[in-house]
Amino acid sequence: MPSSRQVAPLACGGSPLAPPRWQLVQRLEGPRLASAVETSASLADLPARAAPADLLVAGDSLRLAQAWTPGSLSCVYIDPPFGTGTVRRGRGHDYRDVEDDPESFVQWLSPWLAASRDCLCATGSLFVHLDYRAVHYVKVALDRVFGRDHLVNELVWCYSVGGKSRRGFGRKHDTILWYARGKDWAFYPEAVRIARRGGSHMRVVLDEHGQQVQEKTDRKTGRVYRYPVAAGKIPEDWWTDIETLNHSDRERTGWPSQKPERLLERLLGATTVAGDWVADWFCGSATTASVAQRLGRRFVTADRAREAVALAQARLARRFAELPGVAEAAPPLEVWHESAPEGDPANPTTSQRSPA
Numbered sequence: 001m002p003s004s005r006q007v008a009p010l011a012c013g014g015s016p017l018a019p020p021r022w023q024l025v026q027r028l029e030g031p032r033l034a035s036a037v038e039t040s041a042s043l044a045d046l047p048a049r050a051a052p053a054d055l056l057v058a059g060d061s062l063r064l065a066q067a068w069t070p071g072s073l074s075c076v077y078i079d080p081p082f083g084t085g086t087v088r089r090g091r092g093h094d095y096r097d098v099e100d101d102p103e104s105f106v107q108w109l110s111p112w113l114a115a116s117r118d119c120l121c122a123t124g125s126l127f128v129h130l131d132y133r134a135v136h137y138v139k140v141a142l143d144r145v146f147g148r149d150h151l152v153n154e155l156v157w158c159y160s161v162g163g164k165s166r167r168g169f170g171r172k173h174d175t176i177l178w179y180a181r182g183k184d185w186a187f188y189p190e191a192v193r194i195a196r197r198g199g200s201h202m203r204v205v206l207d208e209h210g211q212q213v214q215e216k217t218d219r220k221t222g223r224v225y226r227y228p229v230a231a232g233k234i235p236e237d238w239w240t241d242i243e244t245l246n247h248s249d250r251e252r253t254g255w256p257s258q259k260p261e262r263l264l265e266r267l268l269g270a271t272t273v274a275g276d277w278v279a280d281w282f283c284g285s286a287t288t289a290s291v292a293q294r295l296g297r298r299f300v301t302a303d304r305a306r307e308a309v310a311l312a313q314a315r316l317a318r319r320f321a322e323l324p325g326v327a328e329a330a331p332p333l334e335v336w337h338e339s340a341p342e343g344d345p346a347n348p349t350t351s352q353r354s355p356a
Contacts, residue, residue: 021339022046022059028317028333043067046336050277054299054331056289056316058309059338061281061302065115068300074186074276076116077267077288079129079259080109102137109138112281113145119279120181125152125271128177129259135175142179152178152185153237157263159244176267191269193232194241204229235266242266253311255285264291272297286312293319293330309335 024039041049047069049055057064116126126146130138143151155176164170202214212229227233235241242262245252251261264287268278274296280288283303292299293316303309313335320330 022057022336023339024334025337026313026335027053028313028320028335040339041336047072049334049336050298050300052331053334054289054293055301055334055336056283056286056309056312057300057302057336057338058304058306059302059336060304061283062111062115064300064302065112065119065279065281068115068119068279070118071121072277073116073119073279074121074124074272074297075127075268076120076124076279076281077127077129077264078112078116078280078282079257079284080112080282100133102134105134106137106141110141110145113138113142116279116281117145117179117181122182123184123186124181125185126179126181127155127267128179129174130177131174132171135177139177142177146179146181150180150182152180152187154178156238157242158238158240159242161244161246186271186273188270188273189234192235192266194235195232196227196229202227239266253285253315255308255311258285259287261287261291264288265295268292268295268297283312284308286315290315290319293333296330298331306337309337 021040022043022045024041043063044067046055046057046064047067113126113128120126126142128138128142139151139154155178156173157176158173160172162170162172196214200214202216204212205215207213207226207228213226214229215224215226217224242260245258245260249260252258268288268291272278272295275298277298277300278288278292279299280286280301283289283301285308286301289299289301289312301312303312316333
């Protein structure tokens with residue numbers, strides 16, 4: 001386990017602060033939440049807790065990512081703030097996005113990218129979800145962290161929900177950059193097949209068994225290609241079949257910028273199998289963790305906002321109750337909160353003295 005290489009923070013008086021402790025506040029076993037447990041741990045201890053339990057952490061996710069066991073994750077998905085410089089508002093929840101300054105945004109995000117690379121196993125993958133504001137800047141940073149030849153796909157997720165523009169074409173897509181840790185990354189395309197659509201350049205005919213096939217003939221060679229309609233197809237790198245959530249969707253938690261579960265199902269299904277470890281360092285409403293839990297993947301997820309972690313905790317508890325068999329099969333879920341060190345003004349237990 002790598003030790004933290006960060007310089008110890010200083011208290012107001014200039015003396016080093018004690019390292020923060022992490023407090024176990026809830027443990028979910030089956031469909032019920034156990035009462036708060038009086039257990040604390042150091043940052044270095046948290047990865048060991050993940051052997052028997054999935055982890056939901058309220059605190060500094062960068063410190064957690066940097067302390068995580070190297071080479072232990074099969075997939076990391078992050079949906080960081082997009083750098084809009086605005087307050088993102090949902091139904092009862094909001095957060096302030098980072099400033100709209102791409103250079104500063106890349107500098108701020110880069111430590112998470114490097115930590116994620118170190119956490120990934122040799123066949124692991126990182127997905128970074130962004131929009132037009134910073135995606136090109138972040139891609140250059142990822143090329144430097146992983147290597148240009150480790151870019152697997154630039155995935156374009158297209159949707160139609162939202163406002164339109166009178167000054168240009170509607171901005172109706174996000175970009176998900178997929179980078180692989182090594183040269184032999186895991187990919188399970190058969191797990192994410194989608195339906196074939198009509199109206200293409202291919203004609204639909206019945207084969208000898210009476211099944212529909214899409215058929216085309218190569219004009220140069222005369223060779224006939226047939227694709228069974230029922231078998232579906234492997235998606236391309238642009239996705240139009242997954243819509244973003246509208247305000248009335250059942251999945252909605254009220255957290256702004258929430259992503260649909262189908263999107264995470266495709267990403268996790270294509271790169272992981274049951275029992276693999278998944279991480280999300282920008283938890284939000286815990287869509288990644290919720291999908292991982294349902295698909296039988298292990299997970300660690302974190303967010304600095306206690307409000308987000310409380311929402312995620314409630315969502316994951318509901319998941320236990322809603323899905324038959326999950327409560328019995330899923331590992332326990334532990335919820336941890338970071339406690340500021342003594343002497344830190346951010347520590348609510350530390351007394352503050354006004355100037356005389």
